[in-house]
Amino acid sequence: MRIGYYAHHHGSGHCRQVDKLAALLSTKERKQLTVFTSLPSEAYAFTCIEEQQIVRLRAEDERVDDVLKGRAGEYWQPASLHYSPVGNIDIQKRSRQMLETIFQRKIDVMIIDVSVEIAMLCRAASIPYVYVRLPGIRDDTPHLNAFAGALALLCPYPQVLEATLTPSWVCQKTLYLGFINNSKPDVSPYRDFITTLMTLSADNKALKALLASDPIIVTVIKGYGGHEAIDKKLPELRRLLPTAFIISLGPIDHDKRRYVDIATQVDDVTPFMHHSDYLLMACGLNTIAQAYYCATPVVVLPDDRPHQEQEVMAQALIAQGRALSWQQFVRFMRDDRPYTNPDDPIQTQAQDKSDDVPSLPYADSLPAAQAFMSSTMTYSTAKSWFNEWLLPQLTLSPET
Known part of the structure; x- marks a missing residue:
């Protein structure tokens, strides 16, 4: 036809x-x-x-x-x-x-x-x-x-x-x-991911010292349809995790840059999704489609959309154990314990920071x-x- x-x-x-x-x-x-x-x-x-x-x-x-x-x-x-x-x-x-x-x-x-x-x-x-x-x-x-x-x-x-x-x-x-x-994502090894971070940083010496301490890596992924709501959380995120390595991908308000370690835009977010400890993002379908089959825990901050489009998606992801709300994330961090969901077959493929690339059911649907x-x-x-x-x-x- x-x-x-x-x-x-x-x-x-x-x-x-x-x-x-x-x-x-x-x-x-x-x-x-x-x-x-x-x-x-x-x-x-x-x-x-x-x-x-x-x-x-x-x-x-x-x-x-x-x-x-x-x-x-x-x-x-x-x-x-x-x-x-x-x-x-x-x-x-x-x-x-x-x-x-x-x-x-x-x-x-x-x-x-x-x-x-x-x-x-x-x-x-x-x-x-x-x-x-x-x-x-x-x-x-x-x-x-x-x-x-x-x-x-x-x-x-x-x-x-x-x-x-x-x-x-x-x-x-x-x-x-x-x-x-x-297609299945082409995830680069962890050492290549770190090399990429070095090219994005203006201060390689400070970055190398920070990464040597094996910090929590949080990647904040934003599009152009409503990044202000996520940017407003950056000061609280920094207070919550003062020693974390925070990466902002996508647009960012100028006055919020001081709360992140790297602010940039990239063509491929795949290595950031797979090698971070947490992802912070809204609930746009294309981004969630990528993150859904990734083992990295996702913290969702839904944008205000007609018909509660992102709010409903966020609720479903949280109910299924595929995402955390901001409140849940804060609670886990304050309790000083990493988030894992033993009932989630994707997250149970625990990631370590090695050169091994996890094999994930990326396209099972x-x-x-x-x-x-x-x-x-x-x-x-x-x-x-x-x-x-x-x-x-x-x-x-x-x-x-």
Whole structure:
């Protein structure tokens, strides 16, 4: 089949997700993908999808000449839409651009990641779609309508992290793809990690003396979507662990640099994840996907996101024993005892600071995503795919 993928423009995570899915296909099969997004090309560089496969949509921002604002009063706003300005020429043109491209390229099924408005556009135009369902409490009418209108729902995380408040029919209609990591990480030996730290430090002599004392290494990983909340914890982290070696990866407030030993940005966080004693991070899906299969204990500080997206993910990780809350971390440190979870098969592979690289079940959920993507290339029509492959994967039927 020919697949269209709508990637939302907030952050690069949605484009990154389709890139990871495309990597599961052969080079020839990837040509069957078309990506629709209003994210500019400089914001994310695709690795598995060529530019001619990407349809750059107009932005959907409000305009001064709109007849009605995107979020109007109760009696002017359809309950099935979050955002729907009236008379917006940009939205009119992007909608036409999408529909014409779907028709011209003979796209069989759309994957929507994420937009209830695009979902309703597809359903009204009789275009089959599956909908990517993110973490959080998404029980509002627009989301439930988008879920109901889909052939199925896709979750880019394991079922064990599902929110307890999710309606049962939504779970029954969901394919859980798990965290998608396309390859086992290439973890450098510990001595190489230390060499890397030396290149990042302005004072190698002081760094060498500090590392000689075998300190606790804490790596703080941040993105550009809300690092201020984590930065506010840095003074408390330093007071809690005055002799620790603290690394900040990503953006950092200027006045918080004095609380860390190294503040930098790197292309690959993998060695930091595997050779640190603790990781401090928010709960963005892409970062958590990497950290989930790492033996290093994770301390989560969820960002404030719509629908409690990161809070719900943090709660699930903590409940499963795959993460600590800030309060739990503080308690362990004040009790002067390291955190280990004997019930966690990943963390029980205790790390020592040697050159041995741990062998981890990094991609144990990859078969679900692989099976899904392969199925889209096995069937030639949406109807045969839906009836013969997709429906048998679900515990819900159209007659329910």
